[in-house]
Amino acid sequence: MVSRLPPVNDHGGEGNILTATRPAVEAKGVTRIFRGTGRDSVKALDNVSVAIRENEFFTLLGPSGCGKTTLLRLIAGFDYPTDGEILLYGQDIAPLPPFKRPVNTVFQSYALFPHMTVADNIGFGLKMLGKPKSEIEARVDAMLKLVHMQELKNRRTSQISGGQQQRVALARALAPQPKVLLLDEPLSALDYKLRKEMQIELKRLQHETGITFIFVTHDQEEALTMSDRIAVMSSGKILQVGSPWDVYDHPAERFVADFIGETNFLTGMVESAGNGRARIALRSGAKICATAAEDFRAGGNATLMVRPEHAKLVKGRGDLTGTIETIVYFGTDTHIHVRLDEGDVFMVRQQNSRSASCGFENGDKVGISIGDDAAQVLKD
Amino acid sequence: MATAIEVAEKAEREDIRSRWLLSTPALLIVFVAALGPLLIVVVYSFLTPGNYGDVKWQFSPDAWVSVLFERDVFDDTLSLATAYLSIFWRSVSLSLATTVLTLILGFPTAYFIATRPDHRRDICLFLITIPFWTNLLIRTFAMQQVLRNDGIINSVLQLLGITDHPVQLMYTNFAVLAGMVYVFLPLMVLPLYASMEKIDFRLVEAGYDLYATRFEVLRRIIIPLVTPGIVAGSILVFIPSLGAYVTPRVLGGGTNLMIGNLIELQFGQGRNWPLGAALSITLMAIVMVALLFYVRNTTRSDGAHG
Numbered sequence: 001m002v003s004r005l006p007p008v009n010d011h012g013g014e015g016n017i018l019t020a021t022r023p024a025v026e027a028k029g030v031t032r033i034f035r036g037t038g039r040d041s042v043k044a045l046d047n048v049s050v051a052i053r054e055n056e057f058f059t060l061l062g063p064s065g066c067g068k069t070t071l072l073r074l075i076a077g078f079d080y081p082t083d084g085e086i087l088l089y090g091q092d093i094a095p096l097p098p099f100k101r102p103v104n105t106v107f108q109s110y111a112l113f114p115h116m117t118v119a120d121n122i123g124f125g126l127k128m129l130g131k132p133k134s135e136i137e138a139r140v141d142a143m144l145k146l147v148h149m150q151e152l153k154n155r156r157t158s159q160i161s162g163g164q165q166q167r168v169a170l171a172r173a174l175a176p177q178p179k180v181l182l183l184d185e186p187l188s189a190l191d192y193k194l195r196k197e198m199q200i201e202l203k204r205l206q207h208e209t210g211i212t213f214i215f216v217t218h219d220q221e222e223a224l225t226m227s228d229r230i231a232v233m234s235s236g237k238i239l240q241v242g243s244p245w246d247v248y249d250h251p252a253e254r255f256v257a258d259f260i261g262e263t264n265f266l267t268g269m270v271e272s273a274g275n276g277r278a279r280i281a282l283r284s285g286a287k288i289c290a291t292a293a294e295d296f297r298a299g300g301n302a303t304l305m306v307r308p309e310h311a312k313l314v315k316g317r318g319d320l321t322g323t324i325e326t327i328v329y330f331g332t333d334t335h336i337h338v339r340l341d342e343g344d345v346f347m348v349r350q351q352n353s354r355s356a357s358c359g360f361e362n363g364d365k366v367g368i369s370i371g372d373d374a375a376q377v378l379k380d
Numbered sequence: 381m382a383t384a385i386e387v388a389e390k391a392e393r394e395d396i397r398s399r400w401l402l403s404t405p406a407l408l409i410v411f412v413a414a415l416g417p418l419l420i421v422v423v424y425s426f427l428t429p430g431n432y433g434d435v436k437w438q439f440s441p442d443a444w445v446s447v448l449f450e451r452d453v454f455d456d457t458l459s460l461a462t463a464y465l466s467i468f469w470r471s472v473s474l475s476l477a478t479t480v481l482t483l484i485l486g487f488p489t490a491y492f493i494a495t496r497p498d499h500r501r502d503i504c505l506f507l508i509t510i511p512f513w514t515n516l517l518i519r520t521f522a523m524q525q526v527l528r529n530d531g532i533i534n535s536v537l538q539l540l541g542i543t544d545h546p547v548q549l550m551y552t553n554f555a556v557l558a559g560m561v562y563v564f565l566p567l568m569v570l571p572l573y574a575s576m577e578k579i580d581f582r583l584v585e586a587g588y589d590l591y592a593t594r595f596e597v598l599r600r601i602i603i604p605l606v607t608p609g610i611v612a613g614s615i616l617v618f619i620p621s622l623g624a625y626v627t628p629r630v631l632g633g634g635t636n637l638m639i640g641n642l643i644e645l646q647f648g649q650g651r652n653w654p655l656g657a658a659l660s661i662t663l664m665a666i667v668m669v670a671l672l673f674y675v676r677n678t679t680r681s682d683g684a685h686g
Contacts, residue, residue: 077588077589078588098585098589099590099592103589104589105589107582109582111582111586113586113601114583124587124590124600128592128596129591176591
């Protein structure tokens with residue numbers, strides 16, 4: 001018999017203070033290079049280090065090809081790092097095959113076994129762990145109940161809908177009570193309504209089971225609504241790790257600000273800096289105060305970011321002036337694109353109300369007022 | 381005025397008629413080229429053998445009796461025809477052994493090919509089909525060169541000093557088996573590859589992820605998923621090897637006959653066409669029973685997994 005790490009959830013349910021901050025999964029200087037034919041090799045992960053806490057809903061977010069799935073596969077054991085360590089509760093698991101890791105995966109395509117019923121799929125992991133039959137049955141029933149699928153227990157997986165397959169895949173991965181659950185873009189195949197439902201469902205499951213979730217997605221909205229913390233990745237590197245609020249409102253660099261949400265970028269020169277704030281002079285001569293990291297010096301070039309909902313359109317003069325080019329109605333809000341006097345387009349988002357229109361029309365000369373806290377200076 | 385229902389019924393009748401018309405050529409070939417000759421064989425098996433081959437149109441169950449029994453020359457009592465039965469038994473057991481051996485050799489081969497990148501798969505498949513370019517007879521004689529007393533195997537064995545006199549390989553069941561495995565291996569590899577190629581290898585990853593060891597993944601995921609390929613390959617190997625004629629003739633010599641050789645003998649030197657016909661039908665019956673048994677068994681065990 002091969003020795004396995006016990007896949008048992010050994011933390012005491014809720015509020016174990018001692019283990020709450022201990023990293024469940026830790027990557028230390030992980031590099032993965034894929035060698036192609038001939039000379040071309042791809043660095044999918046470049047010296048990545050990240051610590052994922054226990055009981056956390058952690059999201060790896062980035063465009064396709066950024067290395068997020070590669071990192072997930074390294075944690076699952078389907079692939080091995082070229083360099084670096086992967087620790088699970090302090091133990092290096094990098095050399096272990098996947099069937100010896102107390103980690104389970106929900107695959108993007110679900111990868112349900114087509115020759116088994118729903119119940120057999122869910123019980124597969126427990127069966128392989130050599131659990132007694134009665135325990136497997138009880139656990140499968142509990143899992144079916146958890147994902148609201150009791151009545152489809154004996155169906156073949158080809159006879160159920162995509163959303164139901166998704167639930168079975170979840171139940172199958174949760175049944176052996178892994179310490180960490182890995183989810184590889186599990187919602188990408190579902191339609192919009194179902195995806196929204198499953199987002200809430202996933203949050204609930206994570207809360208109820210207390211299992212650490214590592215979730216991979218390229219959908220920034222999904223990442224913001226579900227995660228406790230997000231790691232934003234690009235070309236094999238982690239650019240920023242933080243809460244949804246952190247990465248949205250305090251992006252570390254331009255890529256993060258651009259990838260998550262919609263952003264206006266303005267370029268200018270640093271006039272003065274200090275105490276976490278800076279004064280930026282734009283080309284048009286307008287001066288804007290913004291929050292800034294300490295390493296900005298007066299005289300250098302700088303990029304300024306302003307979220308569309310943090311700026312306000314005013315009649316008359318504001319911090320910036322321009323002409324309205326297009327007005328796009330979105331139901332909940334209206335996007336107004338303003339051609340600034342200095343040439344760039346600036347977008348302002350306004351909440352709609354039922355009674356009044358947005359109050360502006362194409363071609364109006366308007367001012368844009370940027371609040372004290374709305375602008376941030378970014379590293380490029 | 382025709383009602384809508386009448387119109388619909390008429391259209392349906394015409395539709396059925398045109399379907400029959402379109403399939404007529406194919407049905408004709410099936411009846412004339414397959415069922416017709418088969419019927420002749422059945423009729424011949426109940427006739428009396430002619431003196432110089434051919435048949436006399438005179439009913440006689442003798443051929444069928446002698447498939448199973450032999451009549452004592454002196455007192456006309458019947459006893460089991462052990463000679464024919466042993467040939468049947470040799471045919472079935474050699475064919476089964478061929479099927480099992482090609483499966484054991486073909487499975488890893490097909491798996492290896494199916495897990496290569498696309499462009500290498502084509503090369504591998506091409507290599508697998510190369511033997512088909514040469515005539516079966518020539519390939520079998522080539523096997524003879526390998527197995528002969530002064531052939532490659534014996535030369536190497538003697539050169540290495542493992543034996544000082546040649547080991548008798550030719551004209552044994554081993555030689556027939558080796559020849560048939562060599563000839564039929566591609567017929568096993570190709571259907572196995574076809575069903576393995578369709579496997580979503582994420583299912584294999586999912587198996588590993590759910591604590592299944594390599595052996596368990598093979599047993600519970602890969603084998604159930606390639607069952608159609610295993611069934612197809614086994615049928616493709618078992619049936620022709622049961623009727624194999626050239627390989628046992630060349631490699632088995634006169635003493636290791638298989639059914640195919642026995643049947644040929646009745647139509648040739650034996651000049652007993654009815655017996656040949658009866659033996660042919662018996663062979664066909666064995667194949668059909670084996671097929672029925674095999675297909676039913678594999679589909680049931682597949683169902684038991686789910």
